[in-house]
Amino acid sequence: MKKIGFIDYFLDEWHAEKYPNWIKEATGGGMQVAYAYGKIDSPSGKTNAEWCAAHGVELLDSIEAVVERSDYLVVLSPDHPEYHEELCQLPLRSGKPTYVDKTFAPDRETAIRLFELAARHGTPICSTSALRYAAEYAEAAALEVATLHSVGPGRFENYAIHQIEPLIALMGGSPDRVMSIGTSEAPALLIGFADGRQAAIHHFGWECPFAMTLNDREGHAHTLKVDSDFFAVFIRQMAAFFETAEPLVAPAETIAIVSVIEYGLRAMQTPHEWVAIPTTA
Structure with a gap:
């Protein structure tokens, strides 16, 4: 089984809630979310510890620990992309396939920096709307x-x-x-x-x-x-990216989307x- 690590601003949000079961089902258990880190606890919901207990995921106390122990990485924070650059620093230096949730970056210059960082360290990276x-x-x-x-x-x-x-x-x-x-x-x-x-x-x-x-x-x-059911197809595509390390979307296209x-x-x-x-x- 390949282990996926979640890195989030806070874990009690819709994407983090749905992705673990969808990934497990799409891969027949071949990939599972095993580790997670949240920068803060949800301001209005479960704490990160409560979320992990509910999902059978091990809560780790640092991004470094999640990166070290995971085969593949998912940087979430879908409604707070302003934190993506901070949360991506270690994942994009890891060389491990990293999916960054929508919206990839809050602005064009940040998007370019993230792709350049991944390229310097040979880290496969992609982001897409479902x-x-x-x-x-x-x-x-x-x-x-x-x-x-x-x-x-x-x-x-x-x-x-x-x-x-x-x-x-x-x-x-x-x-x-x-x-x-x-x-x-x-x-x-x-x-x-x-x-x-x-x-x-x-x-x-x-x-x-x-x-x-x-x-x-x-x-x-x-x-x-x-x-x-576009989410089902999207999850299968994410799993394929992890297996092949081939990006789902060309970086130039993602940069164009963020620019618009x-x-x-x-x-x-x-x-x-x-x-x-x-x-x-």
Whole structure:
């Protein structure tokens, strides 16, 4: 059995709650979460010790101990990516395959530093939104997409990646500008690409499903509503990354995704004006 170590800001959060059983089931017990570290106890839930006791995971008192004893590493903190750089320092020096939960980094420069650190130490690293693996989006991957309109729920700060990552995966190319076209209650972005194409994302209430309508290069429309179990596919992909050490997403694409989020937030300060996005790492 290969042992996985969790490294988190605090362990009592949704991803840490779900991943252990999903990983065990997806690998037939071949991979299991064995060790965990949390920087702080949850401000509003179980302590790290209580979480570990509930999941049969050994709580360790340092990131160094988790890195040393684990075969594979998962840096979580999905709603606090501002801690990823701190939490990743030892994992990315370890040479052990390391998955970093969404959103990979709070800004472009941090994302570049993390990839450079991993590269210097020969550490396989990847990060992705689980929505990338929705069957409905995968089926559209063969299309040459001219434009698309995406909708989904959640706050922009921690849910934008679930629309932006599939958008960039399907559109291809390099996003080089962004414009805020929404409101504070319903954020929306128009994203421009270097080849002149454009696409949009819109955030609505929690009742809004993830969906998109796209036009292919021949002018045909395709409407995609996500009903598939994308998390199951995502977990299998994570396990494959651990086994092969082959990243699921190219670093340049992850940097582009983080850049759209960062510059999208900047664009919200000057609505209806294009904000340029750097396109070289």
